[in-house]
Amino acid sequence: MSQFLDMFLIGISAASIYSLMAISMVLVWRSTRVVNFAQAGMALLSAYIGYELVSRTGNFWIALPLAMILGAAFSAFIEFFLMRTLLKNSSQGPIAAIAPIIATLGLLGVIHAVLGFIWGHGDVQLEAPLSKVGYTVGDTTLFIAPMGLFVIGFVIALLFVVTILFQKTNIGLALRASAYAPEIAQLSGVRVSGIRTLGWAIAGAAGAAAGILQTVNGTGAINPDSLEFSLLLVFGFIAAVIGGLESLPGAVLGALILGLVLAFVQIYISGTLVFIVAFLLLLALLILRPQGFLGSKVGRRA
Amino acid sequence: MLRINGLTVSHGAIRALDSVSFSVEQGGLTAVIGSNGAGKTTLMRTLSGLKSADSGSATWNDHNLLHGKPEHHVRQGISHVSEGKSVIPQLTVEENLDLGALWRRNPSEAKASKAEVFELFPRLEERRAQQADTLSGGERQMLAISRAYMARPQLLLLDEPSLGLAPLVIEQIFQSIRHIVDSMGVTVVLVEQNAMGALKIADFGVVLNLGKIAVSGAASDLIADPAVRTAYLGF
Structure with missing residues (x-):
């Protein structure tokens, strides 16, 4: 029973961070039809920014929202100066499809190099503001700790804010309309x-939150060559595809499915199989239901 | 007043409009007719800022239509309903309408426009909470016109509102367009392949042929013109 509960809790905590990453990818895809491979690098940059802010202010609770704002600003900057110019100059022919992909990969490389240049290639440590010792019930220690609980709660709160923004405000209506039918x-x-x-700015803020929460909920170590962040990109992308790549609720649903399936594999089968299962899930989905579970059958109009 | 002078527009090497000139008085309904590929849609897309022109001029009162993006022209009172039921299927009926008035700063005026729209098309009020892809073709066209009307236009550009609709529905849509001109004081330019239907409700007619103006004049004169009848009205 406690094993099952652990599986569930591991799954939900992982899912909360995947869902932020997936939302970033969906928002960028919806607004510019680009899959942003630099998203992981941007999240990593935000983790470093979080580390700097914590060491300067000494307060994680100030550093987190500040890093999200900076993440949003950086993402908006990239869209404004890089993507806009790119789409204007290479909007025709075969290059139009490839240019944004190559550009985001290039940006990823630049970010990694700059991170190594500024902070060096060793680890820096972003300390968790809350305890990571699991709660105990009777004589069993649960997987979930105050830090993990905060991550889940914070993500749920962010999802709530994003939902209100998109469904209930004029800006949200403009965001949805521009995503579905830019010309109209x-x-x-x-x-x-x-x-x-x-x-892009909202995506940047979500990605920054993902980067920082992933770090403090994990080992706290940040490294420019971090494999963890590349995995975050892959898992966020898989979650987004499960949800149909267009839909924000779909991205969250995809993250939940992925988080729970991977936790199940990790607890009941083997931790080494997690990666293989994640990719098999992606392949199976692309073959059986390429539009995702909440993907729209109504195509985008010119 | 809409003044178009020597307007020339190309798609790559193909000239879609060749030195087109005509003007439209305030408050009237002008039908632009012609066969497929005559340049009707290009004309509309150029006037609303979606397509750029090679040369010539187009102005609405003092406003230059050949400079700036569509979102800029909307704020100057020019609304365009593009070809093929221009609604967003993933949004609800009411969201589609709100979208049209999004840029307006005065919510109570936008609310008044919505009330006018619901009076004109009661069907839309019944279906306000439904997603637009559940609407019939005719209802979608009503919604597309209403969405443009929500921007409180002075000049409304309608591209083929009758496309793919049943004759009875076309009749209803055309009557509504006439109503928008007569009671709401909007100037309408209506592009149609359904030449006879369009000329019947129009005040003026412009016949485009291969990017040039073949004939123009009062709609009743065009209907009576034997050359126009054989070439465009089919009898």
Whole structure:
């Protein structure tokens, strides 16, 4: 029983961070039709920024929102100066499909190099602000600790804010309209290019939160060559694809499915199989249901 | 007043509009007719800022239509309903309408426009909470026109509102367009392949042929013109 509970808790904590990553990818995809491979690098950069802010302010609770704001600003900057120029200059022919992918990969390389240049290639340590010792019930120690509980709660709160923003506000309506049908949005008076930048900014904030929470909930060690962050990108992407790549609730559902399946494999089968299962899940899904579970059958219109 | 002078627009090497000139008085309904590939849709897309022109001029009152993006023109009172039921299927009926008024700073005015729209198309009010992809073709077209009307346009550009609709529904849509011109004081330019239907409700007609103006004049004169009848009206 406690093993099952542990599986569930491991799954949910992992899922909460995957869902932030998946939301970042979905928002970027919806606003510019680009899969941002630099997302992991941007999350890693945010983890470093979080580390710097914590060591300067000494307060994690100030550093987290500040790093999210900076993450949003950096992401908006990338959209405004890199992607916009790129889409303008290479909007035709075979290069149009490839250029954004190569550009985000290039950006990933640049970020990694800059991180190594500034902070060196060794580990820096971002200390967790809360205890990571699991709660005990009777004589069993549960997997979940105050830190993990905060991560889950914080992500749920963020999802709530994002839902309200998208479903209940004018900005949200403009964001959705521009994602589904940019031309109609434009003809309705929405300043679509500004809305694109905003989509990237929200993605940047979610990615920054993912990077910092992943670090403090894990070992706390940050390294420019971190494999953990590359995995975060892959898992976030798989979660987004499960959800259909277009849908925000889908991204969260995908993260939950992925988190629970991987936790099941880790606890009941073997931790070494996690990666293989994740990829098999992705392949099976792409073959059986390429539009995802909440993907829309209604295509995007010009 | 809409003034178009020597307007020339190309798609790559193909000239879609060749030195087109005509003007439209405030408050009237002008039908632009012509066969497939005559340049009707290009004309509309150029006027709303989706397509850029090679040369010529197009102005609405003092506003230059050839400069700036569509979102800029909307704020100057020019709304465009593009070809093929221009609604967003993933949004609800009401969200589609709200989208049209999003840029307006005065929520109570936008609310008043919505009430006018619901009066004109009661069907939309019944279905306000439904997703737009559950609507019939005719209802979608009503929604597309209403979405553009929510921006409180002075000049409304409608591209083929009758496309793919049943004759009875077309009749209803055309009557609504006439109503928008007469009671709401909006100037409408209507592009149609359904030439006879369009000319019947229009005040003026412009016949485009291969990117050039073949004939233009009062709609009733065009209907009576034997050359227009044989070439475009089919009898």
